[in-house]
Amino acid sequence: MMSAEQGAFRALADPTRRQILMHLGSSDMTIAQVSDHFDMTRGAVRKHLTILEEGNLISVHPKGRERINRLAPEGIRAAADWLNYFNRFWDEKLSALQSAIENEQRNESEKQP
Amino acid sequence: MMSAEQGAFRALADPTRRQILMHLGSSDMTIAQVSDHFDMTRGAVRKHLTILEEGNLISVHPKGRERINRLAPEGIRAAADWLNYFNRFWDEKLSALQSAIENEQRNESEKQP
DNA sequence: TAAATATGACACCAAATGGTAATATGTCAA
């Protein structure tokens, strides 16, 4: 199939889809409501929503003849967790640099007793 | 041009590029060193590195006939910040839910004085 | 200087992507 990150990152790559997520942050929406915010056909918007669902960035809830689209945490978490690995990486680099500077200063002060 | 997020998310969408980032987490590498880890031509790897650079996920440092590729924080930050907006969103929802539960319990206890 | 090495620059190809339009299906409401 597709790893959790792959589905999420693939979905996040398109600016329209990221805008859809922002809109769904305000409230859940039907396909028609989402496509009101965009200058493209409902068909195109629906395709984007399908890809967002595949990435677990939204969940879809059929209700009568409508289809409610709702923001979902899972995919966002998957992507955020992946990125967080690198933030940890830089934090460590930064603290290593700080230790080095502190040692430098300690050595400097020892030179003039 | 391209917004900071767009470049970063576009670059992150491809699994090969995400793997490259992981490899560069271990150490800086030339194009040849990066492509040693993949079953594809140097040309293909170079294209991926270009897209990573455009997304500010790596910085490139020419050194003689070599080209050193190094992990860069900017793009990762841009993407992580964007995703973080939604994490904040859910944290608020969750705490609102908890408050609701607490109020519910308080109201319950008031029923039997 | 000549050969080996690392990369750059193209042209090309198949498949995926983002969009359209037309038509069909299911559901609500007068």
Added chain:
DNA sequence: TTGACATATTACCATTTGGTGTCATATTTA
């Protein structure tokens, strides 16, 4: 029950993407 409405399905199109191969250029190094 008959429209009207929301969505589903399908076929089609242009562009982008991820890959290849070939040849050129620049830099070491024997």
